[in-house]
Amino acid sequence: MPKLTSLKEFITENQKDFNYSTSDLSCLLRDIVLAAKVVNQDIQRAGLLDHVLGAQGVENIQGEAQQKLDVLADQAFIKSFLEGGVVCGIASEENEDFLAFDATSSQAANYVVLFDPLDGSSNIDVNVSVGTIFSIYRRISPVGTKATLEDMLQAGNKQVAAGYVLFGSSTMLVYTTGNGVNGFTLDPISGEFFLSHANMQMPLNGRLYSVNEGNLNDFDPQLRAYLAYCQSDVNQTGKPYSGRYIGSLVADFHRNLIKGGVYIYPAVPSAPKGRLRLLYECNPLAFIAEQAGGLATDGNQRILDIEPTELHQRAALYIGSKEMVEKAMGLV
Numbered sequence: 001m002p003k004l005t006s007l008k009e010f011i012t013e014n015q016k017d018f019n020y021s022t023s024d025l026s027c028l029l030r031d032i033v034l035a036a037k038v039v040n041q042d043i044q045r046a047g048l049l050d051h052v053l054g055a056q057g058v059e060n061i062q063g064e065a066q067q068k069l070d071v072l073a074d075q076a077f078i079k080s081f082l083e084g085g086v087v088c089g090i091a092s093e094e095n096e097d098f099l100a101f102d103a104t105s106s107q108a109a110n111y112v113v114l115f116d117p118l119d120g121s122s123n124i125d126v127n128v129s130v131g132t133i134f135s136i137y138r139r140i141s142p143v144g145t146k147a148t149l150e151d152m153l154q155a156g157n158k159q160v161a162a163g164y165v166l167f168g169s170s171t172m173l174v175y176t177t178g179n180g181v182n183g184f185t186l187d188p189i190s191g192e193f194f195l196s197h198a199n200m201q202m203p204l205n206g207r208l209y210s211v212n213e214g215n216l217n218d219f220d221p222q223l224r225a226y227l228a229y230c231q232s233d234v235n236q237t238g239k240p241y242s243g244r245y246i247g248s249l250v251a252d253f254h255r256n257l258i259k260g261g262v263y264i265y266p267a268v269p270s271a272p273k274g275r276l277r278l279l280y281e282c283n284p285l286a287f288i289a290e291q292a293g294g295l296a297t298d299g300n301q302r303i304l305d306i307e308p309t310e311l312h313q314r315a316a317l318y319i320g321s322k323e324m325v326e327k328a329m330g331l332v
């Protein structure tokens with residue numbers, strides 16, 4: 001068996017490619033990996049632990065029923081970033097406001113992290129893949145002070161790194177620092193992440209479409225026409241595409257990244273600005289999609305160019321294989 005490259009070795013070997021200090025990147029990824037391992041253990045034993053499975057009994061800021069694991073994952077990541085000392089503040093999908101860390105060491109840090117601790121958490125009770133999505137920015141506020149809202153409200157094109165940890169049939173970390181996308185698989189025996197998917201490229205086209213078709217009657221004519229095209233034999237494959245919708249964006253995205261496909265969540269009357277969160281879901285996945293040769297738009301403009309005005313802003317999302325996104329937007 002050839003020698004595997006660990007995440008740590010990969011970062012060290014590729015340090016010349018990073019647009020910021022390797023030690024900061026190592027520390028940040030170390031913090032993410034640490035928390036991910038805690039969450040992974042909880043997920044693996046979810047059905048056995050009372051404090052893990054099921055609803056928390058309250059709604060989050062999005063008005064959605066919070067799962068116990070949403071809260072556990074949120075706490076695990078916050079603790080890890082707080083103790084790691086390279087992050088001056090965070091914003092999480094689960095919390096109304098952002099958090100500016102008080103410690104002097106944190107205030108001396110250069111980065112903020114925005115994250116969705118557990119995307120697809122309503123799938124946990126039925127043992128379906130879920131994931132953590134994260135987005136890293138250089139702070140705007142002066143080093144040595146507390147993080148500000150301005151640090152959090154940066155356009156996606158300012159991200160210095162983004163990624164996700166997918167808790168699927170295996171646990172994977174996929175990330176980019178703006179120089180391609182690489183995927184690492186957790187070896188449960190050694191507890192280490194190893195490079196398993198080097199330089200990931202999203203196929204230009206595919207034959208999978210992911211959309212909640214229960215909302216079909218609310219879609220605009222252009223999108224309905226695109227879906228009819230997907231379901232017809234006049235598309236480029238000569239036969240209907242396959243519909244694949246897990247209901248965990250991170251898992252749907254990961255599959256389409258590898259196999260080629262498009263994921264669409266448009267604005268609908270029940271979610272007039274779209275359902276997905278710009279800062280915690282759309283921006284990080286858009287960065288990864290573009291880095292892998294794919295495309296991400298809100299149906300009109302590039303996701304990464306949207307200037308956010310609020311922490312929990314929603315957006316419509318068309319993301320995936322470049323030619324499929326263009327076709328869905330009516331560009332070709």
Ligand code: AFP
Binds near residue numbers: 121212247
């Ligand atoms: P949860 O994290 O609350 O399960 O939401 C998941 C999600 O944001 C995204 O991962 C899914 O693709 C999308 O919602 C599913 O939404 P619908 O149930 O409206 O299709």
